[in-house]
Amino acid sequence: MYTFKPILTKIIPKMPLKTMGVAGLLMIITVILMAVLANFLTPYDPTKSVGLSLQPPSLNHPFGTNKIGQDMWSRIVHGARTMLLVVTLSTIMSIVIGVPLGLISGYVGGILDRILTMIMDAIYAFPSLILAIAIAAALGPGIVNTAVSIAIVYVPTYFRMVRGQTLNVKSQLYVEAAVAIGAGPISILARYILPNVISIVVAVFTLSVADVVLTEAGLSFFGLSVPAPTPDWGFDLRAGHPYLVSGYWWLVTFPGLMIIILAVGFTFLGESISEYLGLREVRA
Amino acid sequence: MASLKIFIVARVLALIPTILILITLVFFIMRVLPGDPVIAIVGMKAPMERVMELRRELGLIDENGNEIPLVTQYFNYLSKLIQGDFGRSLIWGKRPVLVEIMEHLPATIELAIAGFLVSIILGVSLGVIGAGSSGKTNNAVRVYSAVTYALFIPWIGMMFQLVFSVWLKILPVGGRIGVGLEPPTYTGLYILDSLISNRLDSLTSSLRHITLPAITLGLIISGVFSRITRTSVEEVLRQDFVVAARARGLPEYKIMMHVLKNSFIPILTMMGLQLALLMTGAVLTETTFSWPGMGTFLLERIQYRDYTTVQGTVVFFALIVALVNLIVDIFYAYIDPRIRY
Amino acid sequence: MSDTLLEIGNLKTYYFAHGSVIKAVDDVSLGIYKREMVGLVGESGSGKSTLGLSIIKLVPPPGKIVDGKIIIGGEDLLKLRDKELRRIRGRKIGMIFQDPLTCLDPLRRVGDQIIESIMSHIKVNKEAAREMALKVFERVGISPERIDDYPHQLSGGMRQRAMIAMAVVLNPELLIADEPTTALDVVVQSRIMDLLEDLKNERKMSILLITHDLALVIERCDRVVIMYAGRVCEIGSVKEVSNEPLHPYTKLLIESIPNIEGTQMELKPIPGTPPDMRNPPPGCRFWPRCPYVLDKCKSVEPSILEIDNRVVFCHLYGG
Numbered sequence: 001m002y003t004f005k006p007i008l009t010k011i012i013p014k015m016p017l018k019t020m021g022v023a024g025l026l027m028i029i030t031v032i033l034m035a036v037l038a039n040f041l042t043p044y045d046p047t048k049s050v051g052l053s054l055q056p057p058s059l060n061h062p063f064g065t066n067k068i069g070q071d072m073w074s075r076i077v078h079g080a081r082t083m084l085l086v087v088t089l090s091t092i093m094s095i096v097i098g099v100p101l102g103l104i105s106g107y108v109g110g111i112l113d114r115i116l117t118m119i120m121d122a123i124y125a126f127p128s129l130i131l132a133i134a135i136a137a138a139l140g141p142g143i144v145n146t147a148v149s150i151a152i153v154y155v156p157t158y159f160r161m162v163r164g165q166t167l168n169v170k171s172q173l174y175v176e177a178a179v180a181i182g183a184g185p186i187s188i189l190a191r192y193i194l195p196n197v198i199s200i201v202v203a204v205f206t207l208s209v210a211d212v213v214l215t216e217a218g219l220s221f222f223g224l225s226v227p228a229p230t231p232d233w234g235f236d237l238r239a240g241h242p243y244l245v246s247g248y249w250w251l252v253t254f255p256g257l258m259i260i261i262l263a264v265g266f267t268f269l270g271e272s273i274s275e276y277l278g279l280r281e282v283r284a
Numbered sequence: 285m286a287s288l289k290i291f292i293v294a295r296v297l298a299l300i301p302t303i304l305i306l307i308t309l310v311f312f313i314m315r316v317l318p319g320d321p322v323i324a325i326v327g328m329k330a331p332m333e334r335v336m337e338l339r340r341e342l343g344l345i346d347e348n349g350n351e352i353p354l355v356t357q358y359f360n361y362l363s364k365l366i367q368g369d370f371g372r373s374l375i376w377g378k379r380p381v382l383v384e385i386m387e388h389l390p391a392t393i394e395l396a397i398a399g400f401l402v403s404i405i406l407g408v409s410l411g412v413i414g415a416g417s418s419g420k421t422n423n424a425v426r427v428y429s430a431v432t433y434a435l436f437i438p439w440i441g442m443m444f445q446l447v448f449s450v451w452l453k454i455l456p457v458g459g460r461i462g463v464g465l466e467p468p469t470y471t472g473l474y475i476l477d478s479l480i481s482n483r484l485d486s487l488t489s490s491l492r493h494i495t496l497p498a499i500t501l502g503l504i505i506s507g508v509f510s511r512i513t514r515t516s517v518e519e520v521l522r523q524d525f526v527v528a529a530r531a532r533g534l535p536e537y538k539i540m541m542h543v544l545k546n547s548f549i550p551i552l553t554m555m556g557l558q559l560a561l562l563m564t565g566a567v568l569t570e571t572t573f574s575w576p577g578m579g580t581f582l583l584e585r586i587q588y589r590d591y592t593t594v595q596g597t598v599v600f601f602a603l604i605v606a607l608v609n610l611i612v613d614i615f616y617a618y619i620d621p622r623i624r625y
Numbered sequence: 626m627s628d629t630l631l632e633i634g635n636l637k638t639y640y641f642a643h644g645s646v647i648k649a650v651d652d653v654s655l656g657i658y659k660r661e662m663v664g665l666v667g668e669s670g671s672g673k674s675t676l677g678l679s680i681i682k683l684v685p686p687p688g689k690i691v692d693g694k695i696i697i698g699g700e701d702l703l704k705l706r707d708k709e710l711r712r713i714r715g716r717k718i719g720m721i722f723q724d725p726l727t728c729l730d731p732l733r734r735v736g737d738q739i740i741e742s743i744m745s746h747i748k749v750n751k752e753a754a755r756e757m758a759l760k761v762f763e764r765v766g767i768s769p770e771r772i773d774d775y776p777h778q779l780s781g782g783m784r785q786r787a788m789i790a791m792a793v794v795l796n797p798e799l800l801i802a803d804e805p806t807t808a809l810d811v812v813v814q815s816r817i818m819d820l821l822e823d824l825k826n827e828r829k830m831s832i833l834l835i836t837h838d839l840a841l842v843i844e845r846c847d848r849v850v851i852m853y854a855g856r857v858c859e860i861g862s863v864k865e866v867s868n869e870p871l872h873p874y875t876k877l878l879i880e881s882i883p884n885i886e887g888t889q890m891e892l893k894p895i896p897g898t899p900p901d902m903r904n905p906p907p908g909c910r911f912w913p914r915c916p917y918v919l920d921k922c923k924s925v926e927p928s929i930l931e932i933d934n935r936v937v938f939c940h941l942y943g944g
Contacts, residue, residue, distance in 0.1 A: 020427065020430070118301055118305060121302070122302045122306050122309070123306075125302070125605055125606070125609060126306060126560060126601070126602060126605055127560040127561070127563040127564040127601065127605070129564040129567065129568070130582075130601055131598075133567075133582070133583075133586065134310065134313055134594065135313055137594060138313050210433075210434050214434070214436055218564070218568060221571070222571070222583055222586070223587075224586075234436075234438075237436075237438055237442070241438075241442060241572070244442055244445055244446060244450060244457075245445075245449070245450060245457055249446055249450075252439065252446075253443070253446075255439075256436055256438070256442065257439070259436045259439065260435055260436055260439060263434035263436065264430070264431055264434040264435075266434070267434040268430060271430050523727060524722060524724060524728045525728050525729055525730050525731075527678075527683055527685070528722055528728035528729070528788070529730070530683055530714065531683060531715065531719070531720040531722075531792075532714065532719075532791060532792070533711045533712065533715030533742070533745060533746060534711075534715070534741065534742065534745050535711060536707075538741070538745065542730055542733075545732060546730065546731070546732055
């Protein structure tokens, strides 16, 4: 009944994981399409009042309307834009800051490495959302500010993984050989370390991006993301909450569902890729 | 056990730089505010005395009206922290931040414990089941872990509210306890206090109110726990001593106990490190269920621009995280003798 | 024969993985007599470890015992349920493994582990069990203070002794030793083998020594079983087999043993590699590497041939 250490290799049923990966990919693509085709998917302006207040889903308004008469479906598809924009921006920032720092820190070592690692570890240990809240509160609303807040929180994730991988590669024989020939640090970094690091960055990305989505949702839930009329799923969730008691269920169900679809999609994809690459413990 | 004591001391010393970094980080974040925070609080038309007063309170200027350099501000802040002064609120009578934190902390602790219990029960059992089986069940557990982690807490909470409070009407939609039913304060945790003071009505009310939030929080975190448990137990089951133990004819339940004890360590460390997750989750859960804890408190103060309180609270969070990590490390060393020697 | 302790009849243990079947033990029959040390020799992949594990039904999944019988004391072990098997494991049949470090629970003291073994099988209280543990520790040559140590605090040799202690404390009739000395240096190896021999004589125990080291078996064992690719090649007393090996594989094995005294110029390894067990060659599995191969060998499996007290599976002798 219980699995032992087998003498032969363990069976990894790749099939279900592949299905997971594919399912995840589909979910993500759906959201991306929503964002890209937003203007074609709905005739209404999400920031304007276009209907009666608090209408349940109908042919005209497939997801109903909220208190101020905005069409929920249009807020959803335009909200996809907001979400994806913030997520993309913040990820780019995290990578641009975290990866080079990780490379340098891992390669150069010494005091610089020690200090950087300590700082990064401290940030990493701190609850992501709370830190993001603190930074976002200080910076104020706006897409860029929000992206920055989130980016800072996830820099350590990239830093650690890249640094680890750098240390790994650095100790390989072929790198020592290159140094012996007289190759300079930049060429070593570029030719040997960077290629190995790229696959790790992809892995980290796929696993942490779900977290980023949830953090953005969290920030916008607390009103710390983009300013008011711009549609954002977390914000709509919060806005619709007070009406829940009176039974207006469509105000919260759909925005929340979208958040989950995107987050789960990324998670599924990330799980399947990380299993494929054989990684563990890459959780943000 | 002398080696354990040395270990503890070493760990505590290592803690100091971490805490320092976090405090510094928070401090400088708060000073990054674009624009004048004071104006943001009192508005453009405030009288000069009020502005100066606030400036003094924020520690930006000294009694004579001179600007204090940033570095000095920093050290002032540090020295106050060491003495236990987390600052004072900028609103509502300048109450010490620490006092206000202490008032709201028990609610969060109660919720966190309840959520933690739910997640352990759910997560560990699923993890063990998943590890002990192969194929479909194993995969089902993996999918469960993946999905639950990605669920947005407020939405799950709201769905529960929708079903159980609005449609079925069997559980309250929010709050911590029914009006006027608070038990006398012993620990600050309503459930315990109700039991101590033998008040059935308080007990029932608090239990009813904590159910949905605890399940919401517990559900999300159980995903992580189930994955940690599963991988841990699977790892241990693969080790040779399990086969050797079976070869000695030990009964199955004893072997499972050994397996669990061995998997315990990585499970525990990871659990301790999930405190960050627990805190984030608690904050989100509290706001969804109007639970009067640290999360709601923090949020409220952000909206009121009570910067000193926000700063003090975040620093407090940082200290808690550092402390728990320390405890986990120590416990780890206690359980696994290999670490000490 | 009333002298037979354990009899294995037509044992088949297969591994089912990735859609293919690996016949790790394919129709093996052998007997172990009382008070003897039998060496089970084979290369990696020959199935010898699987055979050892099969005796006490501890073959890990995806492996499964498909057919056969294992009879000890009148009972067929393969027909017993797990609960009843537990009675046998550790009590009637003991087993020790190659790497004692990974085989002992790293989180508990060695004394506690052996006490637990004792108390799982017989009704004694903790003090009595501890007494027994101390005694057996002394017997295997570990100083009694070390009973409260953790496994990582003992040296490799001592850990192996601790494992032996745990395996023999309840006086089993058979001890299965799976490569017990492979991870040890030669001097320690010799001492451990001395210990095993002494225990065999004292406690009237039989030992099944599973190893790839034929030289060790020739030196220490009474009888030898040679296995190749899941099948038995030859069985006989050590004296007879080493003096006059019948099966070609045995011959090559013996020739490959380096001679410390002689004027050997080169090592003589056996050419070729063991077969892929998912697709073993038809007929006699050794034929691709056999210097005496006949046409018959390539298609017909040799059947059992008994010559005096020996057993061989080879067409050369008319099988």
